[in-house]
Amino acid sequence: MSRYTDAMMTARNWFALLPALLVCSCGTVKFYTQAMGGQMEIWRESRSNATVLADDSVSTHVKRRLELIEELRAYAASDLHLPTKSFGKYCDLKRPYVVWVVYAAPEFSVEGKKWWYPLVGSLKYRGFFDEKDAVVEAKQLKNKGYDVFVGGVEAYSTLGYLKDPVLNTFLHRSDADLAELIFHELTHAKVFIPGDTDFNEAFATANAEEGVRRWLRSKRDFVTLRKYESERRKNREIIHLMLEARDQLKAVYANSHLDVEAERRAKRQVFEEMLKKALVLRPSSNARGPQGAPGWNNARLNTVATYYTMVPGFERILKQHGGDLEAFHHEVESMRKLDNDERMKILGTPKS
Template sequence: MRLWLGRMLAVSMLLVVTACSSVSYYTQAVVGQLSILGKRKSLDRLIADDTTNQTLRNRLQFIQSVLAFADENGLPVKGAYSAYVDTGRSYVVWNVFAAPALDVELKRFCYPIVGCLAYRGFFAEQDARDYAQSLAREGLDVYVGGVAAYSTLGWFDDPVLNTFLARSDERLASLLFHELAHRVVFVKGDTQFNESFATTVERTLLKWWLIERGQASVFDAYLADEEKRRQSIALITDARRALAEIYAADEDQSRRMAGKQLRLARLKEDYEQLEQTWGTSGPYAGWMSQPLNNAQLGTVAIYHDLVPHFEALLTQSHNLPAFLDKVRELAKESEEVRERRLTALLERS
């Protein structure tokens, strides 16, 4: 306990050199994290307790089996998800994303220790929405997304949260694999690298996990869902690329803004046509029903743009431990070198 309190104190000490608004932000982050840590209950004790709801017991036992699989395959599980917390809400944090009205690149928010990230997180939804509104008043595109899980990068033993449990078995396993991957490597200030790497590990281990369980039909359904997701992401990526060209054009602002709205409207139309070919709603149906903007499209790029590059590195590595070692080495390089090497990997694959 002293170790994590010491780390919290170290972060708090940095606040004395920041503006009042920053002090307020970091205070809510520290209080929110301490609140979660203070509510932890041991998984082993909950499972052994006769008064524990059977549905909860079954989910916790399932999580322990997934963690054992992750550990066998080289992810740093030790201490993680050994406790449970009921947050009393649907999401544990809400992330705010922002981008200029005529730029596809997300605004970066900088913090002590972890560097600059593409989002700012809040433990209270209203705080997130209030902050998003303040950015919108500055003329930025904004998007607020609820998050069911986050990683403290091994600083603390992250607990299982109630926000995990309503997921299907495969989606819950995916979540655990993804968050554990963040314990392997974290590159300060490079959200896209970190999230695309974690997504690659998540997909790979989920495939192996389902095969080991002999759930061929579930794996086939998962692949079908992933194909829909891949096609959806391709549409979003194409739209984002087209928007970048519109924004870079030698036109006045009003023309570029008009071009932006037309391209976003076309993205929605393209997605509706895609759903018609599937005969069912797709993974981004709710997402597409909202007003679209640069910030929202940018959230997809964070998690997926570099996945093909990491998958190429995994294929070249032949096994997961070798892949993880190569990613650790890659993480030590400058951002320019990382990008060059990842691009070269994809070109050779």
């Protein structure tokens, strides 16, 4: 099927949303219009991996990354039991990120703002194909009193509804990190529960990390495996500090005896302490950012909580199944019929 035919199929998927858009606000219509345009651009510019690999004008670097991705797709299908209809095409967007994502949270709450979307339910972020649109959205939310954070994203999944292409935005990654990204996005097409962002991202993270370990062992690349595991341990230490700070902030916000200014001072102190500890663990870390503690807020902290809070619970379930990925996936899929609180209880995660 030609890429233009695929693009028309994509258009029909988007046009199916139009009846819902007619009853939305102007801002909502504008959001979905930019989303449709951004997705269409990706499909127009995509070419099959085979075509790109046969193109003499394409750099050796791009071809080598595509060859690796083909290897990863094959491994994902045969050994990780993941659907692999995505990543069979390549698109060069000629920019560093595919979308820019806006996170928001009230000034005195660690609970992130949610947006509702057709098909996928509520998510704790809002994505824009143009950075300027993301900045505008963030400013509007900030003016309403929210903590906000805008971050560039190198990849995203359409959850198996569409065949997502390989993007230039993530080809710079190391072999192990590229494998983790590919396995992560393919996992979303395996199991995705509408409206439960934390569950979906933590499952994809746990499954992808395990996939990388198995892939590297299958290649007997134990040097890279040791390096990968070392990086994961360091990352987990930093993440632990951030989740610890999140718990401390919950206590601050629950203290009814603090006035607004005292609450703000306590909030700043929590972030300062978190960053001091992080810089001891990783002196070269960029966690502090150009603004130090003022650059951190509830919204930015939620970018970490979204991906990692439930990961240990998923790792425990995989271990209970003796490392059997199919049994693991089956149990995770069975949680679809439960509500959010029931899933959190199974995963050993306290309700925020």
